[in-house]
Amino acid sequence: MVFSSLVFLFLYLPVVVAGYGVLVYPFQDHPRWRPHALRAGNLFLLLTSLLFYFWGEGYLVWILLASTGIDFISGQLIDRCGWVEPERRPTRARWFLALSICSNLAFLGYFKYMGFGVEILRDLTGTPDAFASFRAIALPLGISFYTFQSMSYTIDVYRGNTRSTRNLLDFACYVSMFPQLVAGPIVRYVDVAKELVDRRIGLDDFVYGFRRFLIGLAKKVLIANVMAPLADYAFAHATTDLSTAMAWLGVAAY
Numbered sequence: 001m002v003f004s005s006l007v008f009l010f011l012y013l014p015v016v017v018a019g020y021g022v023l024v025y026p027f028q029d030h031p032r033w034r035p036h037a038l039r040a041g042n043l044f045l046l047l048t049s050l051l052f053y054f055w056g057e058g059y060l061v062w063i064l065l066a067s068t069g070i071d072f073i074s075g076q077l078i079d080r081c082g083w084v085e086p087e088r089r090p091t092r093a094r095w096f097l098a099l100s101i102c103s104n105l106a107f108l109g110y111f112k113y114m115g116f117g118v119e120i121l122r123d124l125t126g127t128p129d130a131f132a133s134f135r136a137i138a139l140p141l142g143i144s145f146y147t148f149q150s151m152s153y154t155i156d157v158y159r160g161n162t163r164s165t166r167n168l169l170d171f172a173c174y175v176s177m178f179p180q181l182v183a184g185p186i187v188r189y190v191d192v193a194k195e196l197v198d199r200r201i202g203l204d205d206f207v208y209g210f211r212r213f214l215i216g217l218a219k220k221v222l223i224a225n226v227m228a229p230l231a232d233y234a235f236a237h238a239t240t241d242l243s244t245a246m247a248w249l250g251v252a253a254y
Helices: 006-029 034-080 091-126 142-159 168-176 189-197 203-236 242-254
Strands: none
Touching: 006 034, 006 168, 034 142, 034 168, 034 242, 091 142, 142 168, 142 189, 168 189
């Protein structure tokens, strides 16, 4: 689902904003109900974010869920080794950190770079039909962003920059948040930990966010989408088929 698509603009986004507002806004000033409302809001955002990813990637959502689960458990295990400086961490804490890093890099390496590596091996060996199944590996959308974001959490826990969270719902909401799930930026857990458990929404915040979204949407639709065909045309042709002016135009459009 693309942010500039009609489905996102006129169906998904209004439903998410309205649904979250109904769940959280009426209760955010009531001390008794506020924690429950925020938890319901996090659950709603998690489910809608998973739906957003499933819409485009289907069953490959399991990679996102697996990365989230591994890093949540790794963070817990690192924290249980003792809240001390990194150089005083016991050896098992390093193993738990290695579990997180190796798991995420394994996902990234297989799905993003296996096909590229097989292409190189095919060219070197001169066997065009070899490893055909590996060349057909689908690249999951946003895998670089959510694997590094999830992995940054365990690294911060190991370094002592933050305590591990005991709430899987909050952590999964942090990793899968749809506005930055497929295109970034990578957000560190320590920067949003407080907002995951205690935040307020108001009209000024909504207007500010809506204005930023409109500016970004205008840049995407009015500038990027118009320039893209020029860049695609230039980069799709050999340099010998392009005039100097067209080559520069393609570079500028890109």
